[in-house]
Amino acid sequence: MGRFTSVFLSCLSFLLFVVLLPHVSSRPAAMPARRSIVGETCNQIARGDPNVDFTFCSQSLRSAAGSDGADLHGLAIISLKLAVANATSAATRAKALLKGNGLSRYYKSCLDACREVYADAASDLRDATGMIRSGRLVDARVYISAAVDAPVVCEDGFQEGGLASPLAEEDGDLMQLAVIALALAVRLG
Numbered sequence: 001m002g003r004f005t006s007v008f009l010s011c012l013s014f015l016l017f018v019v020l021l022p023h024v025s026s027r028p029a030a031m032p033a034r035r036s037i038v039g040e041t042c043n044q045i046a047r048g049d050p051n052v053d054f055t056f057c058s059q060s061l062r063s064a065a066g067s068d069g070a071d072l073h074g075l076a077i078i079s080l081k082l083a084v085a086n087a088t089s090a091a092t093r094a095k096a097l098l099k100g101n102g103l104s105r106y107y108k109s110c111l112d113a114c115r116e117v118y119a120d121a122a123s124d125l126r127d128a129t130g131m132i133r134s135g136r137l138v139d140a141r142v143y144i145s146a147a148v149d150a151p152v153v154c155e156d157g158f159q160e161g162g163l164a165s166p167l168a169e170e171d172g173d174l175m176q177l178a179v180i181a182l183a184l185a186v187r188l189g
């Protein structure tokens with residue numbers, strides 16, 4: 001090996017070292033950061049809104065397919081999918097309750113209002129998913145905000161009549177998922 005070749009090779013290996021070093025050394029630091037994006041995001045959302053429970057937020061997002069390694073955009077889509085599923089099953093539950101015997105007119109009107117706002121919320125949240133995908137963030141936020149109101153409207157009916165809500169759990173879950181989706185949509189810019 002000539003002197004020139006050997007100098008060239010040591011320069012080359014030095015260059016490779018310099019180029020590769022940041023990648024090698026940043027890997028251990030980047031992986032935990034990526035894994036805790038759910039934890040960090042849920043922590044911020046739960047602290048910013050008393051309606052959101054940290055454990056509910058992190059368990060919901062972590063249990064969803066594709067949340068591992070997802071970025072904020074991915075998490076926003078995931079939270080919307082979860083919220084659509086919740087709104088849809090809440091509508092089904094309200095419909096089932098309407099088939100009960102001996103319900104008062106008022107109670108029935110409450111259940112029917114819930115069924116309707118849940119169905120609208122499912123549709124709004126589905127639309128918002130498409131808007132997030134196409135970068136229409138402002139529109140998406142308007143649609144998600146409308147869905148945040150659905151569980152409030154449902155609970156209000158029972159409360160105004162002095163009745164215990166049979167949909168309190170559904171309303172609590174849907175409220176949390178919609179607030180989480182909204183907070184993520186706001187974080188996207």
Ligand SMILES: *[C@@H]1O[C@H](CO)[C@@H](O)[C@H](O)[C@H]1NC(C)=O
Pocket residue numbers: 060082085086089090173177
């Ligand atoms: C609503 O979403 C939460 C979180 O993903 C889930 O635990 C719960 O089972 C869902 N409820 C219904 C009725 O789908």
